[in-house]
Amino acid sequence: MSELSWYYAEEGIAVGPRSQKDMLDLVKAGKLTPSALIWHPAMAEWEPLEKVQPDWLKAPEPKPQPQSQPVTADKKTAPVLVAAVAAAAPPVSKTTAAPAKPGMASAPEKNEKKPEPAAPEKKGGLLGKLFKR
Numbered sequence: 001m002s003e004l005s006w007y008y009a010e011e012g013i014a015v016g017p018r019s020q021k022d023m024l025d026l027v028k029a030g031k032l033t034p035s036a037l038i039w040h041p042a043m044a045e046w047e048p049l050e051k052v053q054p055d056w057l058k059a060p061e062p063k064p065q066p067q068s069q070p071v072t073a074d075k076k077t078a079p080v081l082v083a084a085v086a087a088a089a090p091p092v093s094k095t096t097a098a099p100a101k102p103g104m105a106s107a108p109e110k111n112e113k114k115p116e117p118a119a120p121e122k123k124g125g126l127l128g129k130l131f132k133r
Contacts, residue, residue, distance in 0.1 A: 009037040009046060027056050 006023045007016030016039075018026075026032040027049070034050035034057055043052070050057060 005041055007039045008032055008049075009039075014039070023053075024056055032056075 005016075006018045006020060007014050008018070008023070008026070009015070023032065023038070032038070032049055034048065036049045037046040038049050038052055039046045040052075
């Protein structure tokens with residue numbers, strides 16, 4: 001099969017020629033689904049991708065990630081490791097507090113007065129006014 005001889009149907013229109021790599025990229029991108037019609041000059045008719053090239057639909061094997069080796073520290077290397085970890089961590093501001101969750105009051109600053117509690121609501125409302133309760 002020729003490298004640039006694959007076609008696929010998009011909204012009833014033949015698109016191609018495309019290489020096998022291009023076709024695989026279209027599958028990975030989700031543009032070609034299992035039911036997408038594809039064609040090659042060696043084929044008599046347009047066929048669904050899942051019938052003609054089911055291997056294209058298989059997920060590629062994940063590449064093994066190299067495993068990091070644990071680092072051991074002794075009296076000489078411990079300060080260096082601590083400094084390296086501290087340098088990699090984002091700075092923490094002592095004056096910046098985490099935002100309060102909705103519906104929760106944030107903690108007051110040291111010099112800030114706490115808000116006075118709201119006066120209790122009078123019971124009765126409109127009916128209380130009408131019936132003088």
